Amino acid sequence: xxxxxxxxxGLAIIVLLISVGFIFYVAFTVTxxxxxxxxxxxxxxxxxxxVNALLEITVPDCExxxxxxxxxxxxxxxxxxxxxxxxxxxxxxxxxxxxxxxxHWYVSYYFTIKKxxxxxxxPINAGDYNEERxxxxxxxxxxxxxxxxxxxxxxxxxxxxxxxxxx
Amino acid sequence: xxxxxxxxxxxxxxxxxxxxxxxVVVFIVLVFFGLIFFGSxxxxxxxxQLREKVQLDAVSVVKEVxxxxxLHCSIAQVEELNCIDITKFxxxxxxxxxxxxGNQANMSYIHYFGDSKxxxxxxYPAGEPGEVDDEGNPVEHVLWDNHIxxxxxxxxxxxxxxxxxxxxxxxxxxxxxxxxxxxxxxx
Amino acid sequence: MKRxxxxxxxxxxxxxxxxxxxILFFVAFISNQRAASDARIGSSLIxxxxxxxxxxKVAPNAFxxxxxxxxxxxxxxxxxxxxxxxxxxxxxKETPFDVIFSPDILEGRHLLAFTRDWHVPFKVMNFLYxxxxxxxxxxxxxxxxxxxxxxxxxxxxxxxxxxxxxxxxQPVNNNYDKIRIIYYQEYAGEEYPLIMFPExxxxxxxxxQVTAVVIRQVQEMxxxxxxxxxxxxxxxxxxxxxxxxxxxxxxxxxLGAIFSExxxxxxxNVRKAFKALQMQAWMQYDRIAxxxxxxxxxxxxxxxxxxxxxxxxxxxxxxxxxxxxxxxIGNSYHDFADEGPTTDTVAGLYEHYRxxxxxxxxxxxxxxxxxx
Numbered sequence: 001x002x003x004x005x006x007x008x009x010g011l012a013i014i015v016l017l018i019s020v021g022f023i024f025y026v027a028f029t030v031t032x033x034x035x036x037x038x039x040x041x042x043x044x045x046x047x048x049x050x051v052n053a054l055l056e057i058t059v060p061d062c063e064x065x066x067x068x069x070x071x072x073x074x075x076x077x078x079x080x081x082x083x084x085x086x087x088x089x090x091x092x093x094x095x096x097x098x099x100x101x102x103x104h105w106y107v108s109y110y111f112t113i114k115k116x117x118x119x120x121x122x123p124i125n126a127g128d129y130n131e132e133r134x135x136x137x138x139x140x141x142x143x144x145x146x147x148x149x150x151x152x153x154x155x156x157x158x159x160x161x162x163x164x165x166x167x
Numbered sequence: 168x169x170x171x172x173x174x175x176x177x178x179x180x181x182x183x184x185x186x187x188x189x190x191v192v193v194f195i196v197l198v199f200f201g202l203i204f205f206g207s208x209x210x211x212x213x214x215x216q217l218r219e220k221v222q223l224d225a226v227s228v229v230k231e232v233x234x235x236x237x238l239h240c241s242i243a244q245v246e247e248l249n250c251i252d253i254t255k256f257x258x259x260x261x262x263x264x265x266x267x268x269g270n271q272a273n274m275s276y277i278h279y280f281g282d283s284k285x286x287x288x289x290x291y292p293a294g295e296p297g298e299v300d301d302e303g304n305p306v307e308h309v310l311w312d313n314h315i316x317x318x319x320x321x322x323x324x325x326x327x328x329x330x331x332x333x334x335x336x337x338x339x340x341x342x343x344x345x346x347x348x349x350x351x352x353x354x
Numbered sequence: 355m356k357r358x359x360x361x362x363x364x365x366x367x368x369x370x371x372x373x374x375x376x377i378l379f380f381v382a383f384i385s386n387q388r389a390a391s392d393a394r395i396g397s398s399l400i401x402x403x404x405x406x407x408x409x410x411k412v413a414p415n416a417f418x419x420x421x422x423x424x425x426x427x428x429x430x431x432x433x434x435x436x437x438x439x440x441x442x443x444x445x446x447k448e449t450p451f452d453v454i455f456s457p458d459i460l461e462g463r464h465l466l467a468f469t470r471d472w473h474v475p476f477k478v479m480n481f482l483y484x485x486x487x488x489x490x491x492x493x494x495x496x497x498x499x500x501x502x503x504x505x506x507x508x509x510x511x512x513x514x515x516x517x518x519x520x521x522x523x524q525p526v527n528n529n530y531d532k533i534r535i536i537y538y539q540e541y542a543g544e545e546y547p548l549i550m551f552p553e554x555x556x557x558x559x560x561x562x563q564v565t566a567v568v569i570r571q572v573q574e575m576x577x578x579x580x581x582x583x584x585x586x587x588x589x590x591x592x593x594x595x596x597x598x599x600x601x602x603x604x605x606x607x608x609l610g611a612i613f614s615e616x617x618x619x620x621x622x623n624v625r626k627a628f629k630a631l632q633m634q635a636w637m638q639y640d641r642i643a644x645x646x647x648x649x650x651x652x653x654x655x656x657x658x659x660x661x662x663x664x665x666x667x668x669x670x671x672x673x674x675x676x677x678x679x680x681x682x683i684g685n686s687y688h689d690f691a692d693e694g695p696t697t698d699t700v701a702g703l704y705e706h707y708r709x710x711x712x713x714x715x716x717x718x719x720x721x722x723x724x725x726x
Contacts (some may be wrong), residue, residue, distance in 0.1 A: 004186075011190065018197060025208070038222035041229075042325055052249045053328040058339045060292055066339070093291060097341050100290040100305075101328065180361055187365070191372055227408050234412040236477035237637060241726055243718060244473060254723070258641040266672045268636050275451045275633070334723035335648055 046107070047146030047162045054097065055148060055160065062089050071113060071150045075120045075158045091121055103129050108165040110135040115158045126165075135165035142166065217350060224281060225348040229325045231279050232310075232346060240332045250330040251287065251344065260310050277313060282349040285311040289331060291341040307345075314349050396445040399425060403438075404447050407467055411452065411482045414471035417511050419464055426461040429454065429484070429615075431622035451630070453623045455610035456484035457532055468511040470606040472627060474687070474703065475711050476638065476726035479630050481606045481623075483511075483613045488531040491516040491612065499538035502569065502578050506536065509609055524554035533564050536612055538578070541571040551592050564589035567612050572601075572697055580604055580707070581700035584611040586620070600624070603700040621695060628691035635688040638725065639666035645723050647677035656722030661713060664706055 055071075058064040062082035065073075070093075073079060073086040080086040094111070102109050103126065111124040127134025137145070147161040232238065233249070237259045240250035262272045288305035289298040298306050324347045331340040403420055410418040426441035431454075439446030441459065464487055469480040493507040495518050503518065510516050519525060525533055533556060539546050549568060551557070556564060566587040571578045581603045587594040598617035602608040607624060614620035642662040649657030663682035670688055671679065687706055693699045710725055717724045 007186070007190075011193065015197070018201070022204070036222075037219060038225050038325060041226045045327070049249050049328045053330045053341060056247070056250065056330045056339050057291065057341045058337075060338065064338060096293060097291045100293065101326075101343060105326070176357060183361075183365075187368065223405065227405070230409065230412050236471075236479065237634070241477070242724055243714065244475065244477070244726060246477075254641050254645060255637070258637040258644075261640055262633060262637055265636065267670065268633055271629075272633055275629075278451050335645055337721075 043107075043143045043164055043166075045144075047109075047144060047164050049146065050101070051146035051148050051160055051162050054094070055150065057093075059089060059093055062086075067093065068150055071120075071158055071160065072152050074113075075115045075150075075152045076155060087121055091124075094124065098124060099129075102126065106130070106133060108133040108135040108140075108167040110137050110163045110165070112161050113158060114161070115152065116156065120158065133167065135163060135167075137163035137165065140165040140167070221348055221350040224350070225283075225325050225346055228280055228283055228285070228348055229327060229344075229346045232285055232344065233327060240330070240334075247330070247332075249328065250332055250339075251342070253331050253333050254335070256287070256308065256310065260308075263311070276311065280311045280313065282313050283311065284309065284314060284347045284349075285345070287329065287331065287342045287344045289340050289342045295340075392443075393445065396440050396443050399423070400440060400445050400447050403427075403465065407454075407482065407484075410467050411469060411480055414469060414480055417466075417468040417513060419466055419513060421464060424461075424463050426459060427465065428459055429456045429619070430458070431619045431626075433622070436622065436626070451626060452482065453479065453610070453627050453630075454482045454484055455613040455620070455623055456615070457489055457613070458615040458619065460484070460486045460489070461531060462486045462488050466511070466513055468514075470509070470609060472604065472606045473726075474604065474631065475707055475714070476634070478634050479627065481610055481627070483609060485514055485613060487515050488529075489515065490525070490528070490530045490533050492525040492533065492535045493518045494535055494537050495520050496538075497521070498540065502538045503536070505579065506538075506569070506605070506608065506612065509605055510612070524552050525556050527555050527559060531563065533559070534612065535564075535566040537566060537568045539568055539570045541574045541576075546570065549587065549594050551589070551594055557592050559589070561589045561591070565616075566594055569608060569611075572701075576704075579608075581704045582608070583697060584608065584620075586611075586617045588616075601695045601697050601700045603695070603703045607695075624695045628694065631691040632688050635665040635686065635691065636671065638662070638687075639671055642725065643671075643680065644677055646680075649722070654722075656717065656720055659713060659716050659720060659722060661709075664709055664713075 055068045056066060058066050059070065059082070062070065062080065065080060065086075067090065070080065070086045070090045074090055078085050078087060080089075082089045084092070090113075098109075098111070107126065109124075109126045112119060113121045125135060135142075143164040143166060145161055145163045147159055149157040149159055152158050236246075238251050238255050240247040240252045262268055263276075265272070286307045286309040288307055289295065290305070293299075294303075300306055324345050327344040327346070329342050329344045331342040332338075333340075399422060403422065406418050406420045410416045427438055428441045429438045430436065431449075436450050436452075437446045437448045438454070438456075441461075465484060466486055467482060467484045469482050471480050472478050491510060491514060493503045493516065495503045497520075507516060507518050515530070517525075525535060527533065535552070537549055549566065568585040568587065569578060570583040570585060572581075572583050576582070581601065583599055584602050585599040586597045588597050589595075600611065600617055600621055602611055602624075607627070610623060611620050614623065639662045642660050642665065646657045646660040646662060649655075649660070663680055663684070664686060666686045666688040667682045668679040669682075670686075685702055687703065690699045690702045690706070714725045
């Protein structure tokens, strides 16, 4: 092989090596997923923060009973009259809150209040407002749920649970 | 004959020299493009790090605000989670505007809050006087708003559900605490 | 010389020159990148430590064991400068308002950090204590300390290297960078007994490695958990040399004295805490005075139970208000915090502490808005 041909071959090999290196570098950079720290934190805490806050609030239209007290009453004897029953008032308040928060943020969620695995209030599903946001905690991927027990002495505990689905 | 040979030799030398120069030039061009590419990917990497830092800052501010004794509800040193005492909130807000401590408070708390906006709105009971404006939008109770530079990019707004406790009436409303962190973008 | 030989020679010269230029260029580039990389690593380490400390600091009674590559951290707290940094690297994080009690230098693969909340009795802030496993804390229990030594020992997080030593026992050196010994002295009027330097291998250590803190009850019958005096000692040969004294108010601050390198760093951090207390005092005054005003307007008896003057003087509060500013007589939390950690200050704070506890109890009983 003539010398000049050998030199050109050498140049060609260098260009080839640089190109291959370039392709690997681009492939590595492009496939790196962007950081989602804030989003992960927000959804991870959302269920817990929501339930914690919800149980504490008082209902001015119902003699300032707390949600926790309304849940107790709804699970037991429904003595409280607001004039609506404690169960109806409870649902009303919770729906108002979810309308201004989870629905507004297009969050997919499923909210239940159960005593011994029986619903004491019809579950609230984001899908009731927007089908695309429907949440099925048994089958969908979910974030950490928020749940708290409400003691209903002597009948046991009522579990308030909010599942957030990843959609 | 000798002249022809000399001329031919000279031409060969020039060609050889030109060849060497061409190789060097091609190499410099390759290195140059390589450096430009390296620089731009570095910039991309730094921008991504900056975006992540903004998000981390937002989470950090949320944690700070959620745990500040200046804001949270407590009874006999027992602190309530996810609860803001609205009388404390109002006094805290006034601290930044006070003659005696305004400057010191701003210098002190910028260390914790940075370039951010922190405020809450009341969700329930909805429509209470003082909680909605004339157009029916929730009123923003702003604690801190330090968005000083227009050339900034922001994190997503972090929202934290909170109880808004009025210790005088002992009423507890449902609200959302918002935290939005700003950061300079790299051009 | 033949033309071919000259040609060959020039080709070599050209190659050497060009090659050298390229090598120099790349060496400079690599050096530059290496310095940038060092700075990046240092900055990344400081950010990592800062993230963990920030997360730890906001929670009361939190603990963090921060694993780091072997590094030397320096903590600085002076009048106009407060920061922590990688020693000798110039990469630092300023902490003008954070209260961090720590030795001045910490070297190793771990940083241990924990918090305690400071109540007076309303919560002001969390104090952060930073140390590592190369610093040992020995609590000397001579059985004459009303349980103070045991209490302080229990107050220090369990992951910190600590031990109680009794009379007749000596501190042991397990290759620690620093050893701190904590003593307690009950009230003894004008004449407090001398603190004897321990026997044993501790005497072989360098002076700067061994320090002591003496907790002193300043009055008979006072609860030293709440306030007292603290003295700082350094080893000089085989004796203790006093390096200054200060005061503390409540156990978290006393713990700060135990963890601080010296009196200067301790008082620097205490001054930061007192500045935060002053702002809290303003907020408490503002809040309580307005609540009181609201109660008074409603004719509610709760208004009579509130006394905003405990927190601040009406003159210091300022003019911009839309409520009746009460006439305040006497010192307040705000005034005491202005004076810094002196014996009179802490005694005065203690009196306010008792008044506020009593006031809060009455408010709780009356179903009124509470202070804390």
